[in-house]
Amino acid sequence: MQTQKYRKETRHMKTEKTSGQLRELFRVAYVENQDQTIKMHDLDRFLNPCITMRMVKKGEDIVRPTDKLQSIILVVKGGAHFTRVSTDGNTNMLAAVNAPFFIGITQLVSNDKEYYSQIIAAKNCLLLYIDCSYFLKGIREDGEAALIVIRDLAKVVERNHTRMDRMVFLKASNNLMAYIESKWNESEICRRDRQLTIRERHGVIAADLSVSVRTLYRSINSLKDEGLLTVQKGGALMVNEAQMEEMKRRLEKLGKM
Incomplete structure (x- = not known):
């Protein structure tokens, strides 16, 4: 499952940062990391009991179907395939996405906390796991941090809309x-x-x-x-x-x- 597997492999520091650090983290790991040049040591200053780091190898699961939301995941480096198995047993590709991007935002704001897609590392991935309460507190208090999350959601909506248009028309x-x-x-x-x-x-x-x-x-x-x-x-x-x-x-x- 999502939580038990990564605890052994995570790195974290012992002191919790202020909520304002979330905006700075998003700036470094998302806004200014579109070319994925960030290094692990660049993120050490953001780690605390609410933010942990993990490496996932190509081909490994990031999220499995029926996993439930435990943390918001920020994929900092690498890429992932979102797939779903149909009722007739066929595996369908929903999206191939390159870092940086968030996982778990829709589950966070929905009553349904379950994942229905399998998310597989298409490359070696560097992930940040952010505690849900810490994440919510940060974006409620900081409009700039919230705007970055909204932009990421907009990308998802646009990607899905474009894919449907392509397939139909x-x-x-x-x-x-x-x-x-x-x-x-x-x-x-x-x-x-x-x-x-x-x-x-x-x-x-x-x-x-x-x-x-x-x-x-x-x-x-x-x-x-x-x-x-x-x-x-x-x-x-x-x-x-x-x-x-x-x-x-x-x-x-x-x-x-």
């Missing part, structure tokens, strides 16, 4: 363009460097798009032939700013935006 190649655009919009790094590299395995991308891998390959080849992306060694997809602008133009023409 767009053919496969346009679906892939919309997926690439959403990755571009989520990443401050690509806007700074003017290029995006998507390193997720093609099977993961196909699951996120709700298409077969074969269909995904056809879509990749179609966009590649049109000069809208390049495929690096190992299968990573690369898109520059000019290519992204052309994709956005096409999606706007389709009435996506």
